[in-house]
Amino acid sequence: METIWRLGSSGVPVCAPLQTNTEADVVVIGAGITGLTTALPLVEAGQRVVVLEARTVGGGVTGGSTGNLYTTLASGQAALCRKWGDEVSADVVWARSEAIDDIEALIRRFSIDCGFRRQSAYRLLIGDGQHSDRSLNDERDALCRAGLDIESAESPGLPFDSWGIRIPDQAQFNPLHYVQGLASALIGEGGVIHEQSPVRRVDAEEGVVETDTASIAARRIVFATHTPKGVSLLQAGMVVSREYAVAARLRNGEYPEGIFWLLDPFHSLRSYRHGDASYLVVVGEKHKTGEHVGDHYQLLREYLSNHFDVESFSHQWSAQQYNSPDGLPYIGRMHGHDNLYMATGFAADGLVWGALAGRLIADEILGHANPWQARFGSRRITPGKSALQYAKENVTVTKHLARDYLGTESIDSFEEIARGQARVATKNGEKLAIHRTEAGELKVLSAVCPHLKCIVHWNAPESTWDCPCHGSRFDTDGEVIEGPAYRPLSRAGGTG
Template sequence: MSEPIRHPRNPSWWKRSAEPAAYVPLAGRTSADVIVVGGGIVGLTTGLLLKEAGMRVTLLEANRVGEGTTGYSSAKLTSLHRLSYASIEDRSGREAARVYAEANEWALARIAGFAEELGIDCQFQRRAALTFTRDADRTHEIDAEVEAGRRAGLAVEKVVDSDLPFPIAAGIRLDRQASFHPLRYCLGLAKALDGAGCHVHEGSQVEEVEGEDERVLVRTRDGAECEAPHVVLACGIPFLDRGGFFARVHPSRSYCVAMSGADVPPESMSINIGEPTLSIRPIPRAEGEPLLLVTGADHKTGQAEDHEEPWELLETFAQQEFGAREVVARWSSQDYMSVDGLPLIGRMRPSSQSIHVATGFGKWGLTLGTAAARILADGLTGATNPWAETFDAGRSQLSGGLGEAIGEGMNDAKRFVGDRIRQLSGPEPEELAPGAGAICRHEGDAVAAYRDEEGRLHLLSPTCTHLGCRVVWNSAETSWDCPCHGSRFSVSGEVLNGPAVTPLESL
């Protein structure tokens, strides 16, 4: 059997401060009422809601539960999502904005409920959320968002002061939001899900899903199989090449630094409206002062000039503005952004009876993903869901425009890598220092070359197995990232993030 668990190069603070559980990989051939692929907040919550409805659930997680984007997030639970309500109103109408607010508020209460009912020690703490600008020329955007937020049903208020250590020009404040420890929360959900006819399996990467109409057969990388009437793909971007999701959402990476020594760690959770994104919150610790967590400096996956620079930017901001001194943990992660700012939830395509998806949370998937779980669970138990239509995965089928959208994504990425490919004159793989990776020339061809710390060279094809773009080196995560639709591969070629399902070819 292949090595099931991958160890991250830059473990998040959440990973460092949680006791991992261990669930055995799927083996042999089994059956269930519903198979859930992915053990992040979406998959685990869906599984638990279905279990509560009396269904037999098998959850298959490629790596460890909670250690995908959920356990590498900034873990704010809020209905205030930077500037979102005004733009949702513009694009999708007032009712969509109202539904968006209602779904997030429900999710926040549901998370608080699970944490309490299941006794999960996940540092759930109520806090105010704040969206702010330091730029007097942008206060009209704050005004518009306050009005749209109120129309959507949120008790938002405009403020000109905050507990941040610098002046703001204006802000939107929403009280009684929350922060938590996302990995401990996921581990608590997994514990509640496993047992009594339901199963959680780690190290179980799903590679194939056969069938779409009445029953599905899911096969893992190790050849184990599970059969069920329904499968839920709660794995970030759906890895099946059906439904064209890779052209309907784009992956965006964000960076996080947790630092100690800040003079005045704020009590609130805040986020700016400028560029780069700067999202701020305190992290309570069992012993010692709270840490300061700063998140942001986003870029499209595979499209950064320098993958270390975002961390440096966040660190400098934390030092200059908060007096933070020491980096305790730093990590990065990616989430999927939809075109209209609403998630895509429901049947993978209108004709799919058996395959259900949830993606496109736009970096607000802790609450939106919990709401997605309710939509999916209601759909599978035959209950009517009030938000399903607004977030329906089929709403933005790119009728006739799919090819165009794919082409656009690829052209965008090709522009990014074009110059680098043209300029490619080396290095030769032999020239790489330990720990370095680069696209190199090798016997007349381009190769993705990495020299590990022990001096061994790892040579892979640089051609992404999804649609053939050329991967780029991510020195921060020691991975090969595709600039077209965000697939990521380890230095030995394994898929880290879809939509690719096939490893990079070893040379």
């Protein structure tokens, strides 16, 4: 699985894994857009900052994003307005607009070659309109009340009937190239990045972060990991989802320009150009993590083929989303620990929220006033706006625990697992995640997620083990890919 953003990637200077114990003023866990946007102003203010990245710079959700930058929300402004009212809706647009401007300013300041361009965003009905005109009118009204200049879009440049709303002065870029540029700038300013350094433990009381090979003592610790590592009350209310992307080359060479949200019920389209080659990217097929039905990539390929003259498919990838219970991100100090900071609940809008979060957390650490700290603070309590989602998600977790622990079938022999097959089964009383590679190698792991002991599920299109409770994901060797789990799936005995 390879994202299109790696085309032409120049990488960053060598960032060796953490090998020796050290000290820092701030440890930032995660080298995506949130972590690097946090680290850069701290280093420039004279702080000793170490960034720990489990894989490579931008190799997580940032590198799996759409590369779209917009002031509204992909899910629509009307829903936010109904929950929070016009004032908060306008604040969201204003804050996100400032974050996009900050991104553009950093690109200019450090001459980051990431294809940044101002573009229009479109929210469109297609065909005979499977969603009513009323929903589009509600969105138009919400956008206007939030202070956005919008226009009608009757012919937005797509090869099929569509109409709706155009929102000018949004933007697009290559998100991986952008964060690689930020990483190079951070290193140039004296910051330190260690790649291939997954964090295994954080001791908030002692102010210590541990990897497999060393530890760092720090006054402040930032979880720029999309969701906090370990156990957090906020995780109980998050809806964790996956969404998929496919890129294609077209025969006729006509690539639509802009950010297109198609309400059919929902797909996102954009074009990307690298060198002399252009690509069309479609995003969609969203579902809850750990609840997989069918081949989501194939469905997206069929979608593009049904709407465009596709010559070939070039890339496919996916990304994870965390939807907060009250519809706004949580950014700032964590409950119970003044030295721990986090940013989560970005939904499908993480690039802009991540840029805003980085600035907010850096300002909070440096003691700088920021007008958005109260609005998006991670310690806010909004039971009227979040209780229903908390209740639903806890019911979902309970159902998964009961069904997976009581309903997992038993097997007598691993010979039942064919090449290329994977399944969760009980053997000798142990819940096992069993996978046999196409080459015939058998890999047997505990199926119990080390986070909160749910049972993982097999994600066939991506060949991963995904936890349906709080979104931890593991590769076929058991290593953590993402999510709140610190530790890999443990290896099981008796693989004969």
